[in-house]
Amino acid sequence: MAYAEREGLDFIRAIVAEDLRAGKYETIVTRFPPEPNGYLHIGHAKAILLSYGIAAETGGRFNLRFDDTNPETEDVHYVQSITDSVRWLGADFGDEPLFAADYFGQMYDFAEYLVRQGLAYVDSSTDEEIREARGTVTEPGRPTRYRDRPVEENLDLFRRMRAGEFPDGAHVLRAKIDLASKNMLLRDPLIYRIRHAHHYRTGDAWCIYPLYDYAHPVEDAIEGITHSLCSLEFDNNRAVYDWVIDHWQDYVRGQGGTPARPHQYEFARGELEYTITSKRKSLQLVKGGYVSGWDDPRMATLAGLRRRGVTPEALRNFWDRMGVAKFNSRIDIGKLEFAIRDDLNTRAPRVLCVLRPLKVTITNYPEGQTEELDAPFWPHDVPKEGSRPLPFSRTVYIDRDDFMEMPSKGFHRLSPGAEVRLRYAYVIRCDHVVKDDDGQIMELRCSYDPATRGGGTPDGRQVKGTIQWVSAEHGIPCEVRLYDRLFTVPDPEAEEGDFKDHLNPDSLVVVQGAVIEPGVRDDAPGSRYQFERVGYFCSDVVESRPDALVFNRTVTLRDAWARAAEKGAAGSGPKPEKKPKAERAASEAPKPRSKAPAPDVQRSPELEARRARYAGELGLPAEEADLLSRELATSELFEAALAVGAPAKAVANWVIHELPREQGGRTTENLPFSGRELGELAALVEDGTVSVTGARQVLAEMVKNGGEPRDLVASLGLQQVSDPGALAPIVDQVLAANPAKADEYRAGKTGLLGFFVGQVMRQSGGNANPALVSQLVQERLGG
RNA sequence: UGCCCCCUGGUGUAAAGGCAGCACAGCGGUCUUUGGAACCGUUAGUGGAGGUUCGAAUCCUCCGGGGGCAACCA
Numbered sequence: 001m002a003y004a005e006r007e008g009l010d011f012i013r014a015i016v017a018e019d020l021r022a023g024k025y026e027t028i029v030t031r032f033p034p035e036p037n038g039y040l041h042i043g044h045a046k047a048i049l050l051s052y053g054i055a056a057e058t059g060g061r062f063n064l065r066f067d068d069t070n071p072e073t074e075d076v077h078y079v080q081s082i083t084d085s086v087r088w089l090g091a092d093f094g095d096e097p098l099f100a101a102d103y104f105g106q107m108y109d110f111a112e113y114l115v116r117q118g119l120a121y122v123d124s125s126t127d128e129e130i131r132e133a134r135g136t137v138t139e140p141g142r143p144t145r146y147r148d149r150p151v152e153e154n155l156d157l158f159r160r161m162r163a164g165e166f167p168d169g170a171h172v173l174r175a176k177i178d179l180a181s182k183n184m185l186l187r188d189p190l191i192y193r194i195r196h197a198h199h200y201r202t203g204d205a206w207c208i209y210p211l212y213d214y215a216h217p218v219e220d221a222i223e224g225i226t227h228s229l230c231s232l233e234f235d236n237n238r239a240v241y242d243w244v245i246d247h248w249q250d251y252v253r254g255q256g257g258t259p260a261r262p263h264q265y266e267f268a269r270g271e272l273e274y275t276i277t278s279k280r281k282s283l284q285l286v287k288g289g290y291v292s293g294w295d296d297p298r299m300a301t302l303a304g305l306r307r308r309g310v311t312p313e314a315l316r317n318f319w320d321r322m323g324v325a326k327f328n329s330r331i332d333i334g335k336l337e338f339a340i341r342d343d344l345n346t347r348a349p350r351v352l353c354v355l356r357p358l359k360v361t362i363t364n365y366p367e368g369q370t371e372e373l374d375a376p377f378w379p380h381d382v383p384k385e386g387s388r389p390l391p392f393s394r395t396v397y398i399d400r401d402d403f404m405e406m407p408s409k410g411f412h413r414l415s416p417g418a419e420v421r422l423r424y425a426y427v428i429r430c431d432h433v434v435k436d437d438d439g440q441i442m443e444l445r446c447s448y449d450p451a452t453r454g455g456g457t458p459d460g461r462q463v464k465g466t467i468q469w470v471s472a473e474h475g476i477p478c479e480v481r482l483y484d485r486l487f488t489v490p491d492p493e494a495e496e497g498d499f500k501d502h503l504n505p506d507s508l509v510v511v512q513g514a515v516i517e518p519g520v521r522d523d524a525p526g527s528r529y530q531f532e533r534v535g536y537f538c539s540d541v542v543e544s545r546p547d548a549l550v551f552n553r554t555v556t557l558r559d560a561w562a563r564a565a566e567k568g569a570a571g572s573g574p575k576p577e578k579k580p581k582a583e584r585a586a587s588e589a590p591k592p593r594s595k596a597p598a599p600d601v602q603r604s605p606e607l608e609a610r611r612a613r614y615a616g617e618l619g620l621p622a623e624e625a626d627l628l629s630r631e632l633a634t635s636e637l638f639e640a641a642l643a644v645g646a647p648a649k650a651v652a653n654w655v656i657h658e659l660p661r662e663q664g665g666r667t668t669e670n671l672p673f674s675g676r677e678l679g680e681l682a683a684l685v686e687d688g689t690v691s692v693t694g695a696r697q698v699l700a701e702m703v704k705n706g707g708e709p710r711d712l713v714a715s716l717g718l719q720q721v722s723d724p725g726a727l728a729p730i731v732d733q734v735l736a737a738n739p740a741k742a743d744e745y746r747a748g749k750t751g752l753l754g755f756f757v758g759q760v761m762r763q764s765g766g767n768a769n770p771a772l773v774s775q776l777v778q779e780r781l782g783g
Numbered sequence: 784u785g786c787c788c789c790c791u792g793g794u795g796u797a798a799a800g801g802c803a804g805c806a807c808a809g810c811g812g813u814c815u816u817u818g819g820a821a822c823c824g825u826u827a828g829u830g831g832a833g834g835u836u837c838g839a840a841u842c843c844u845c846c847g848g849g850g851g852c853a854a855c856c857a
């Protein structure tokens with residue numbers, strides 16, 4: 001992955017690339033922090049692969065850290081399965097996983113520090129009291145009567161909590177942040193609670209346990225994590241994360257250390273159509289016997305996928321192709337299937353297996369004769385070597401689906417009187433259909449063409465169909481498990497009622513009595529194959545044995561014939577309508593308004609008066625008057641800028657449209673320049689001294705370091721060039737350098753105007769008059 | 784209901800204010816001893832309305848839609 005260029009990188013990798021470029025970190029450290037209370041699923045794979053991938057690509061480190069701060073739900077059994085899955089995926093986390101529980105001592109010490117700093121307090125309210133005092137989304141919270149406890153009392157109580165003097169729930173430790181915050185999570189979050197519970201790792205050493213919002217940032221800081229990646233729903237938690245980290249830094253510095261400064265970034269978790277990932281619901285499937293266990297090949301768990309025959313590489317490629325963004329979606333299951341096929345195509349040797357055997361007697365093949373045909377394991381386009389001898393005899397099995405007594409149009413396999421090729425063997429013709437008394441087809445009597453040994457047709461005749469077969473005498477019976485999607489609807493959890501109502505009754509079809517070529521008998525458990533024309537399979541690691549082979553279908557082959565047949569079938573129409581991405585089209589879309597309505601903004605009388613003056617006396621549009629008078633700081637800035645003398649409209653544009661872009665995270669109050677400078681900048685644009693493009697560069701510099709606009713224009717060399725005589729040569733040069741594009745433009749691709757203007761602007765160092773350039777380009781190109 | 788995040792073809796995504804591109808799916812074709820694979824071609828998109836700008840998917844505003852937050856879970 002090219003970190004030198006950020007183009008094409010997902011937004012998180014772009015941030016990492018930028019941090020690396022800026023020298024913010026020497027090495028990138030990421031982590032995957034599962035709670036050991038369940039199995040990993042395919043969505044976790046995305047998170048693991050993202051964090052691990054970034055570390056690997058940048059030569060950094062990746063930690064697997066168990067976030068085991070809740071003794072009541074966690075178990076060492078999950079530690080094992082999660083560790084196995086992460087290793088299987090190929091995410092290298094060093095020798096051993098890490099455990100949050102190992103940091104309990106440091107977390108406790110830091111908590112005492114917070115107490116001593118007056119940043120945390122022991123609240124002895126009941127949980128209902130705390131919840132009630134927290135307020136609601138529309139009302140601020142209120143302090144409980146313990147919020148202003150003296151530091152010494154807090155410290156004493158906290159130490160006694162830790163010493164085990166109190167029962168569960170008697171007290172909690174809370175961070176003292178802001179009870180009135182619009183962000184509910186900042187309303188004095190709980191950071192420690194009392195739980196006299198046995199912890200799978202620390203035993204009974206602790207009876208107080210830290211909560212997520214406190215524990216997680218501390219864990220990250222202790223490990224020196226640089227980029228802490230998590231899913232979107234933790235967005236609101238980032239404010240607490242940063243609060244904790246900020247104080248952690250003070251704490252560590254106070255001890256003479258140099259603290260790490262991790263940052264949290266959120267991305268959309270990966271969800272897949274036709275699967276569920278909820279721990280609770282998955283457990284229902286397991287407990288209720290709907291599946292055989294957490295590693296049932298139909299489960300979206302990594303254990304299940306693995307048993308189904310999916311490789312880690314397929315998963316890696318899949319998630320790589322999916323990318324990373326901030327939009328929650330459910331991914332088309334077909335994309336996963338593609339990635340699996342794409343991977344297995346070059347990985348799985350081809351073998352012959354007949355799922356539903358139909359006996360074929362080759363009447364002109366000598367009774368008792370056997371011969372061995374050489375059959376390659378790989379098709380011509382897979383660059384791998386190897387073949388095996390395939391025994392052929394007078395009686396073979398073919399799949400019942402490959403014979404049609406009354407062939408439909410376009411069917412080119414076997415039917416009465418027709419020819420088909422037995423893969424790697426001979427061309428046969430069906431002479432006679434043998435039926436039982438009920439009319440069931442029992443056997444086909446065919447003749448073979450000895451000249452076609454190996455499958456070729458020396459006479460050049462066309463044999464369109466080629467089918468798989470197995471010698472009856474040599475083939476070995478086996479069980480084949482055909483797995484399909486577990487649910488019949490793309491989003492089972494979103495459906496009304498019980499998600500189990502949407503279980504696919506055909507998600508597992510067990511085929512007994514299939515017959516496979518003998519060569520596979522002693523292959524290792526878990527071996528993967530393509531059963532030619534059928535699909536990708538692997539032998540089941542748990543239940544397959546040489547004398548009782550069991551194969552799991554990983555994925556079917558893409559099947560153009562089946563698709564065409566389905567399409568031709570009576571009125572089957574387009575496939576089940578997909579749920580629109582978002583029911584966005586409120587089709588009776590109402591009221592296009594010419595002017596956006598001013599929202600209800602509570603304004604002080606003073607600001608209200610200003611709004612009226614901006615709209616009236618200054619003649620600004622209502623929307624701009626509204627925007628300028630919402631906050632005092634903005635209004636003050638505007639007024640000061642106005643005093644310089646530039647037109648109100650121009651000044652308003654800079655305050656409303658240009659400043660926010662450059663402002664970044666800074667608040668208007670904290671800008672290193674005042675309204676006067678902004679007004680002067682606007683004036684410089686008005687009198688043509690600098691172009692808007694150039695002025696934006698000046699503004700960016702002003703936001704960063706302050707300064708006088710006029711001086712900056714000079715020092716940055718941004719005096720606008722509006723002389724056609726000076727610009728024309730550059731325009732001509734750009735046009736001459738891109739003759740093909742010029743032709744395209746003349747042919748009607750007018751979108752290229754922006755390209756040409758952009759090129760000229762770049763070559764002129766950003767100080768050409770863009771309107772003039774645009775005009776020049778259009779003149780030259782006959783626009 | 785307050786705050787926060789998000790919205791690009793059917794699907795997943797790219798484009799740091801300057802050519803809307805890639806992949807899957809679809810459709811059509813070539814090739815083929817797998818109705819597989821590969822290859823070629825092709826359909827289709829910036830939620831809406833305003834604004835800023837020479838130029839907007841990108842910046843501003845409003846509207847619409849999706850998601851998150853009022854656990855002593857993570």
